[in-house]
Amino acid sequence: xxxxxxxxTLNNLSDERMEYLINDRLSFMRFLGLGLxxxxxxxxxx
Numbered sequence: 001x002x003x004x005x006x007x008x009t010l011n012n013l014s015d016e017r018m019e020y021l022i023n024d025r026l027s028f029m030r031f032l033g034l035g036l037x038x039x040x041x042x043x044x045x046x
Contacts, residue, residue, distance in 0.1 A: 003032050004046055015043040 007028065008018045022028045022040045034040065 001041070001046075004041065007031070008046065015046045018046055019043045 004018065004022070007013070008015075013021065019040065019042055022032065022034070029036070029038075029040075
């Protein structure tokens with residue numbers, strides 16, 4: 001969760017945009033330590 005908030009703050013992203021980008025970009029998933037089949041937190045969790 002800390003890494004998600006760090007990416008969000010540095011890129012000035014909304015919660016909804018952050019959720020979309022984690023699902024869209026493999027580099028974000030790799031940085032967060034998520035696999036393709038892992039659950040990504042939704043915008044309300046972020």
